[in-house]
Amino acid sequence: MPGRSFGLRLRSWLTFLTGLVECICFAGAVFGWPSLVFVLKSDGYFQQLCVNTTVNGTYTTDCSSQDKQFSLIFTIASFMNNFLTLPNGFLFDRFGTAVTRLLGISLYTAGTLLIAFSSAVQSVWIFPALSLIAVGGILFLVTNMQVGNLFGFRRSTVITLYNGAFDSSAAIFLIIKLLYEGGISMRASFLFLSACSVIHLLRTALLMPRSHIPYPVPEGYTYGMKCGDSGSLRHKSSNQNPIQDPALSEETSLKNKAPLAQILPEKSFWSCVLSRFFLFHLLWISVIQLRHYLFIGTLNPMLIRLTEGDPTLVSRFTNAFAFTQLCGVLCAPWNGLIMDRHKKRPTQPGISEQEADLQAAVLSLVVTVLQCVFFSVCAATPFLPLQYLTFVLQVLNRSFLYGGNAAFINIAFPAAHFGKIYGLVMALSAVVSLLQYPCFDLVKGHLGGDPLYVNIALTVLSSLAFIHPLNVYLHCRRQASQKSDSRTSAISYN
Numbered sequence: 419m420p421g422r423s424f425g426l427r428l429r430s431w432l433t434f435l436t437g438l439v440e441c442i443c444f445a446g447a448v449f450g451w452p453s454l455v456f457v458l459k460s461d462g463y464f465q466q467l468c469v470n471t472t473v474n475g476t477y478t479t480d481c482s483s484q485d486k487q488f489s490l491i492f493t494i495a496s497f498m499n500n501f502l503t504l505p506n507g508f509l510f511d512r513f514g515t516a517v518t519r520l521l522g523i524s525l526y527t528a529g530t531l532l533i534a535f536s537s538a539v540q541s542v543w544i545f546p547a548l549s550l551i552a553v554g555g556i557l558f559l560v561t562n563m564q565v566g567n568l569f570g571f572r573r574s575t576v577i578t579l580y581n582g583a584f585d586s587s588a589a590i591f592l593i594i595k596l597l598y599e600g601g602i603s604m605r606a607s608f609l610f611l612s613a614c615s616v617i618h619l620l621r622t623a624l625l626m627p628r629s630h631i632p633y634p635v636p637e638g639y640t641y642g643m644k645c646g647d648s649g650s651l652r653h654k655s656s657n658q659n660p661i662q663d664p665a666l667s668e669e670t671s672l673k674n675k676a677p678l679a680q681i682l683p684e685k686s687f688w689s690c691v692l693s694r695f696f697l698f699h700l701l702w703i704s705v706i707q708l709r710h711y712l713f714i715g716t717l718n719p720m721l722i723r724l725t726e727g728d729p730t731l732v733s734r735f736t737n738a739f740a741f742t743q744l745c746g747v748l749c750a751p752w753n754g755l756i757m758d759r760h761k762k763r764p765t766q767p768g769i770s771e772q773e774a775d776l777q778a779a780v781l782s783l784v785v786t787v788l789q790c791v792f793f794s795v796c797a798a799t800p801f802l803p804l805q806y807l808t809f810v811l812q813v814l815n816r817s818f819l820y821g822g823n824a825a826f827i828n829i830a831f832p833a834a835h836f837g838k839i840y841g842l843v844m845a846l847s848a849v850v851s852l853l854q855y856p857c858f859d860l861v862k863g864h865l866g867g868d869p870l871y872v873n874i875a876l877t878v879l880s881s882l883a884f885i886h887p888l889n890v891y892l893h894c895r896r897q898a899s900q901k902s903d904s905r906t907s908a909i910s911y912n
Contacts, residue, residue, distance in 0.1 A: 426638070426639075426640055429625065429640065429641075430565075430568045430569070432625055433565055433568070433625045433626065434565055434568070434569070434576065436621055436625055437562040437565050437580065437621075437625075438579065438580065438583050438747075440558055440562065440617075440618065440621065441558060441559060441562055441580050441583035441584050441587060442583035442584075442586050442587050442747055443587060443590060443614075444526065444555060444558060444587060444590070444611070444614070444618075445555040445556070445558040445559045445562075445583070445584045445587050446555055446559070446584040446585055446586075446587040446588055447551060447555060447587050447588065447590040447591055448492075448495055448496070448499060448548060448551050448552040448555060448588075449585065449587075449588040449714060449743070449816075450587075450588035450589060450590055450591030450592055450740055450743060451492050451495075451548075451588075451591065451714060451715070452591075452714065452717040452718050452736050452739060452740070453591040453592045453594070453595040453736055453737075453739075453740045454591040454594065454595070455488050455718045456595055456718070456732070456733065456736050457591075457594065457595050457598050457604055458488070458544065459484070460598070461537075461538055461604065462538035463538050463541040463544065464484045464487045464488070464541050465484070465538060467481070467483035467484040467487060468480065468481040468483070468484050469483070482719075482862050482867075485718070485719045485862070486858070486859065486862060488718070489715045489716060489719075489854075489855060489858045490855060491544055491545055491548055492548070492711075492714065492715040493711075493715060493851075493852065493854055493855040493858075494545060494548075494549055495548040495549045495551070495552040496552065496711050496714075496715070496848070496851055496854075497848045497849075497851055497852055498549040498552055498553055498848075499549075499552035499553060499555070499556050499844075499848070500556075500707075500844040500845060500847055500848030500851065501844070501845045501848035501849070502553050502556075502845070503556055503560070503840065503841040503844035503845055503848075504838075504841035504842050504844065504845035505841070506518065506521075506553075506556070506557055506560065506837075506841055507560070507836075507837035507838045507839070507840055507841025507842070508837065508838055508841065509521070509837075510560055510561065510837040510841075511834070511835070511836075511837040511838055514627070514628055514629035514630060515561050515564070515622075515626050515627050515628060515629065515630060516622060516626070516627075516628045516629075518557055518560070518561050519557065519558070519561050519618070519622045519626065520622065521557060522553075522554045522555075522556075522557025522558055522561070522618075523554065523615050523618045523619060523622070524554070525550045525551075525553050525554035525557070526550065526551055526554025526555060526557075526558070526615065526618075527554075527612050527615045528550050528554075529546075529547045529548065529549070529550030529551035529552075529554060530547075530551065530608045530609075530611040530612040531608070531609075531612050532544075532546060532547035532550065533547045533548075533551075533604070533608045534604075534605045534608035534609045534612060535605070555584075555587070556844075558618075559580060559581070559584045560837065560840065561626065562580050563577050563580055563581075563824055563828075564627075564630060564631045565580070565631065566580070566828075567631045567632065567633040567634075567635055568631060568635060570634070570635075572754075573633070573828070574754045574757040574775075574825040574828070574829070575751055575754030575755055575757075576754070577754065577821060577824050577825050577828060578750045578751060578753045578754035578757070578817070578818075578821025578822065578824070578825055579747065579750050579751045579754060579821070580750075580821075581750055581817065581820040581821035581823075581824055582746045582747040582748070582749055582750020582751065582817040582821060583746070583747045583750070584746075584820065585743060585746030585747070585749075585750070585813060585816050585817050585820065586743055586744050586745070586746040586747040587743075588740065588743035588746075589740050589741065589743045589744045590611075591740065592736075592737060592740030592741065592743070593607075594607040594608075595736070595737070595740070596737075626641070627641035628641075632833075633833055685831070685832055685835075687835050687838055687839070690831045690832070690835055690839055691839070691842065694889055694893075695830050695831075695889070695890070695893075696831075696839070696843070698885055698886040698889045698890075699823075699826060699827070699830075699843065699886055700843055700846055700847065701882065701883065701885060701886060702783065702786075702787070702883045702885075702886035702887075703819065703823050703843060703847050704846070704847040704850040704851075705850070705879050705880050705882055705883050706786070706787070706790045706815070706819050706880055706883055707819065707847050707850070707851055708850055708851050708853055708854060708876070708879075709790060709793070709794055709876050709877075709879075709880050710812065710815070710816055710819070711851045711854045712854040712857055712858065712872075712876065713797055713812060715854055715858065716858055716861070716869070717736070717739060718732070718736070719862075719867075720869070721735050721736065721805075723867060724800060724802045724805070725802065731802075735802075735805060738805075738806060738809060739809045742809040742810055742812070742813045743813050745810075745813055745814075746813050746816065746817045747817075749813060749814045749817040749818070750817040750818070750821045752818075753782050753785075753786075753817065753818045753821045753822050753825075754821060754825065756778070756781055756782045756785070757775070757778050757779055757782050757822070757825055757829075772829065772830075773894065773897055773898075775829040776829060776830065776890055776893070776894055777894045779822075779825070779826055779829060779830075779890060780887050780890050780891045780894070782818070782822050782825075782826075783822065783826070783886055783887035783890065784884070784887045785818065786815065786818040786819055786822050786883075787880070787881070787883040787884050787886075787887070789811060789814055789815035789818060790815050790819075790880045790883065791877060791880055791881060792811055793808060793811035793812050793814075793815050794873065794876055794877040794880050795877060796808040796811060797812075797873060798869075798870060798873030798874060798876075798877060800870070823840075823843065824840065827839055827840050827843065857872050857876075860872060
């Protein structure tokens with residue numbers, strides 16, 4: 419028995435650690451786009467869109483159309499990354515982890531192979547390739563976030579840590595850029611990423627459930643490929659109590675969890691969608707995400723403008739941006755600790771676990787909005803050295819944003835609808851993120867390349883996200899007041 423218990427704990431930690439490696443090395447590589455743009459420009463992708471022109475008598479090359487094309491590629495990929503999370507969420511809830519991961523692996527591999535075999539002549543291949551990498555990467559993240567259920571009161575910390583690892587994987591394109599500058603071709607790097615799909619397949623078979631990891635986890639719950647006598651459960655007598663069996667299989671544990679779900683009525687999916695929690699949470703993530711996407715998608719032309727076209731400086735600041743992305747995995751757990759800080763303290767009388775979680779989430783939501791406002795102000799300031807601070811604030815805020823998004827959905831809505839609600843939030847926020855391209859076009863066109871007014875507008879828009887934590891705070895106060903009144907009435911009656 420102790421040996422099997424140790425084996426289950428070991429498997430949980432292996433699942434957690436390998437999932438962390440998977441997220442940090444693959445899942446969010448698409449957000450390292452500025453580093454890949456540098457490589458693609460060096461290889462002459464969309465070079466035909468650059469035209470020779472004369473400005474104030476000075477001969478120069480105008481590559482604004484090339485920049486617009488790269489911006490459009492990232493706009494479409496970031497949109498697909500979020501919008502397709504909705505059908506993927508339904509897929510995950512309906513068919514489980516194995517099917518969802520196989521789809522993600524297929525899409526990711528197809529995307530990396532498209533880039534590997536593309537060239538300046540087939541520049542348009544980058545359009546579907548980046549979108550496939552984005553969608554496949556988000557499926558890795560979605561299937562890994564459930565691993566937090568294995569760690570009980572540290573669930574929010576694990577979820578935010580995975581989201582931080584997702585942000586940090588933007589540095590993968592930086593590594594490709596550095597290898598390219600060292601003489602290793604982009605094709606070789608992306609062929610290596612394609613070959614790594616074998617690792618994803620092995621992890622799917624050995625260390626991930628076929629269905630879902632339940633919460634709370636039943637005693638003796640296990641998953642993945644069985645070995646030895648662990649796989650003998652299905653041959654055991656039907657009158658044996660499976661909850662007491664240390665070799666409890668995934669399917670059996672989920673069936674035994676069913677009576678627990680019947681104790682309390684569960685909210686319907688549409689009642690969750692039409693709630694103020696959902697609507698204000700959607701506003702919160704949409705406006706902050708739009709600010710980040712516009713910053714990432716326009717970073718390369720912004721650096722060209724601030725450095726007056728010095729390629730050495732552009733490369734240095736592009737590397738600095740990508741290096742800061744590595745810190746996402748270090749920043750994200752702080753948000754989880756903020757949300758889990760009450761777990762080890764006794765819950766106040768009459769306060770449910772969900773209500774305590776919501777109260778703890780208020781501070782996280784407020785801090786995330788404050789970070790975004792500071793980041794936006796720094797990004798709007800046309801002072802090159804200040805952009806180092808902008809990069810730090812950007813990765814910190816992104817880590818808080820996506821980790822907090824997943825953790826809040828996990829707290830505020832039923833677990834049975836997590837995939838669907840997470841997917842719907844990401845899909846609707848993706849529609850809002852499409853505004854980044856007209857914003858970029860406005861800057862390049864009517865504003866003559868100066869993004870000041872657009873940045874000011876986005877900073878004001880980001881401030882609207884304070885509505886969400888205010889709503890959650892007022893909800894918690896109303897709940898506490900109602901329970902206080904109920905206890906007072908009960909005492910008076912007695």
